[in-house]
Amino acid sequence: MTYALEISELRKTYRGGFEALKGLDLTVKVGxxxxxxxxxxxxxxxxxxxxxxxxxxxxxxxxxxxxxxDTQINExxxxxxxxxxxxxxxxxxxxxxxxxxxAGYYGVSRTLAKERAEKYLKQLGLWDKRxxxxxxxxxxxxxxxxxxxALLHEPKLLILDEPTAGVDIELRRSMWEFLTRINKEGVxxxxxxxxxxxxxxxxxxxxxxxxxxxxxxxxxKALLNKLNVETFVLDLEPITKPPVIESAxxxxxxxxxxxxxxxxxxxxxxxxxxxxxxxxxxxxMRNKANRLEELFxxxxxxxxxxxxxxxxx
Amino acid sequence: MRNPIYFTAxxxxxxxxxxxxxxxxxxxxxxxxxxxxxYFIIFGSLIGSRIGEMGGVSYMxxxxxxxxxxxxxxxxxxxxxxxxxxxxxxxxxEEMLVAPVSNITIxxxxxxxxxxxxxxxxxxxxxxxxxxxxxxxxSIAMIIATVILTATLFALGGLLNAMFAKSFDDISIIPTFVxxxxxxxxxxxxxxxxxPSFWQAVSQFNPIIYMVxxxxxxxxxxxxxxxxxxxxxxxxFNAVFFTLAWYLLKRGTGVRT
Numbered sequence: 298m299t300y301a302l303e304i305s306e307l308r309k310t311y312r313g314g315f316e317a318l319k320g321l322d323l324t325v326k327v328g329x330x331x332x333x334x335x336x337x338x339x340x341x342x343x344x345x346x347x348x349x350x351x352x353x354x355x356x357x358x359x360x361x362x363x364x365x366x367d368t369q370i371n372e373x374x375x376x377x378x379x380x381x382x383x384x385x386x387x388x389x390x391x392x393x394x395x396x397x398x399x400a401g402y403y404g405v406s407r408t409l410a411k412e413r414a415e416k417y418l419k420q421l422g423l424w425d426k427r428x429x430x431x432x433x434x435x436x437x438x439x440x441x442x443x444x445x446x447a448l449l450h451e452p453k454l455l456i457l458d459e460p461t462a463g464v465d466i467e468l469r470r471s472m473w474e475f476l477t478r479i480n481k482e483g484v485x486x487x488x489x490x491x492x493x494x495x496x497x498x499x500x501x502x503x504x505x506x507x508x509x510x511x512x513x514x515x516x517x518k519a520l521l522n523k524l525n526v527e528t529f530v531l532d533l534e535p536i537t538k539p540p541v542i543e544s545a546x547x548x549x550x551x552x553x554x555x556x557x558x559x560x561x562x563x564x565x566x567x568x569x570x571x572x573x574x575x576x577x578x579x580x581x582m583r584n585k586a587n588r589l590e591e592l593f594x595x596x597x598x599x600x601x602x603x604x605x606x607x608x609x610x
Numbered sequence: 611m612r613n614p615i616y617f618t619a620x621x622x623x624x625x626x627x628x629x630x631x632x633x634x635x636x637x638x639x640x641x642x643x644x645x646x647x648x649y650f651i652i653f654g655s656l657i658g659s660r661i662g663e664m665g666g667v668s669y670m671x672x673x674x675x676x677x678x679x680x681x682x683x684x685x686x687x688x689x690x691x692x693x694x695x696x697x698x699x700x701x702x703x704e705e706m707l708v709a710p711v712s713n714i715t716i717x718x719x720x721x722x723x724x725x726x727x728x729x730x731x732x733x734x735x736x737x738x739x740x741x742x743x744x745x746x747x748x749s750i751a752m753i754i755a756t757v758i759l760t761a762t763l764f765a766l767g768g769l770l771n772a773m774f775a776k777s778f779d780d781i782s783i784i785p786t787f788v789x790x791x792x793x794x795x796x797x798x799x800x801x802x803x804x805x806p807s808f809w810q811a812v813s814q815f816n817p818i819i820y821m822v823x824x825x826x827x828x829x830x831x832x833x834x835x836x837x838x839x840x841x842x843x844x845x846x847f848n849a850v851f852f853t854l855a856w857y858l859l860k861r862g863t864g865v866r867t
Binding site (some may be wrong): 346349350351352353356371374375378379381383385387388389390394398399401402403404405406431446461475 | 614615618621622623626629634665694697700701702704705708709849862867
């Protein structure tokens with residue numbers, strides 16, 4: 298089976314001895330929308346840097362649509378579009394120059410590049426700004442410009458390193474719609490993000506990376522099913538003494554707010570029954586945090602604890 | 611360049627580089643015209659008239675080729691040094707590094723941009739010199755060969771400098787402490803035959819002597835160096851600098867982690 302991305306035993310030791318990747322294995326299927334998550338310094342950007350040839354690997358293999366990075370680097374590059382984390386275009390060039398030049402580096406003729414530039418700049422709402430210098434754009438526009446630039450050579454694999462960092466909610470949603478559309482059109486997408494809601498909403502599969510290794514590689518659905526306990530915040534009519542709830546763990550935040558940790562199997566009915574019995578009125582209820590966020594923190598912590606105990610053993 | 615992808619990429623880099631120096635023409639094309647006009651007025655007309663002949667021609671005729679060459683050297687070098695370093699510093703060099711652009715294409719593209727600016731400046735300075743001294747040409751082939759080889763060599767020098775540079779200061783150190791002294795002592799303003807024999811021998815190690823004299827030979831047929839020796843020296847230096855730039859870029863020195 299050919300994968301969009303196939304990484305095995307990838308290692309990177311930086312000069313100075315820092316081991317950023319410690320034998321990382323990862324596969325991403327063709328057509329997938331894949332989230333690569335991990336805390337800062339986990340090795341996400343190093344992995345992306347190696348795939349996109351900006352960082353030299355120490356050892357291991359990387360294949361993109363079956364092409365080997367070591368022996369078929371040009372084919373690998375042709376298949377990848379990269380949207381880096383930091384703005385890295387020339388701020389003094391116009392949008393049109395930036396995207397058309399980028400296409401030129403991939404061998405796309407200027408005539409064809411201009412046609413594609415019109416298509417993608419229009420789709421990303423930047424066409425009116427095409428003759429503006431990039432430095433005059435807003436932060437959100439700069440992010441979209443980097444997406445347009447990455448698509449001009451029509452890659453089959455689009456890698457986005459935190460594409461919505463610092464982007465307002467409305468714009469983020471329009472970027473999600475755009476990415477979902479091009480994914481449906483057949484582009485495999487790998488995304489790193491710190492907005493776990495983003496990963497949950499967009500991605501079918503997910504890899505969690507910590508300290509240079511993949512600690513979880515599964516479907517989003519399977520991962521969320523692992524979550525056994527959810528925390529809810531309940532807004533109450535003001536109360537004078539803490540309620541007694543036996544079916545869940547409860548914490549009182551103030552005289553009108555409590556938090557309850559509810560096991561998935563237990564459900565919420567018993568909590569409400571107990572509160573009703575004590576004449577406490579629930580005004581509203583919400584999830585405390587993003588479910589994935591909790592799971593992510595748990596997984597990373599678990600991974601670290603098991604490593605530490607293995608080291609002490 | 612048989613691969614059409616490489617050719618399109620090369621053309622793109624070259625156009626991008628030319629667009630850059632033409633966009634900032636006040637910084638790139640006007641200063642050499644003003645500086646050289648001042649040289650022509652002060653050294654050529656005012657002081658030169660009191661110096662008399664040098665190398666069998668008037669002092670003004672003698673220094674014009676040297677001053678054109680000085681502009682070529684400075685502009686080829688600084689164009690590539692500042693453009694490549696800015697691309698590295700702002701990280702837009704990554705646009706090329708992630709694309710299937712070969713290292714040779716990157717070198718040729720940047721060097722091509724530096725050579726284009728150097729030649730344009732050479733034409734401007736030559737036109738300005740026409741106001742002070744009638745233009746004469748002894749060997750057009752020698753003029754073209756020396757100017758292109760010199761521009762290429764210093765464009766490569768600028769590229770090497772930019773690869774190693776870590777700050778903007780690093781791209782001004784070599785021009786200030788190496789390039790300027792070598793150029794001023796490179797026979798632009800005097801014939802090395804005027805020097806004591808020891809310093810004449812030392813001057814043979816200054817590569818700029820060969821460029822200035824080869825170029826001057828093309829205009830006025832006067833040279834302290836055999837023209838073919840000048841071409842040979844230029845070819846050797848070009849080959850060494852090109853190989854070094856290619857090797858360093860392949861290793862990713864200063865550009866890849």
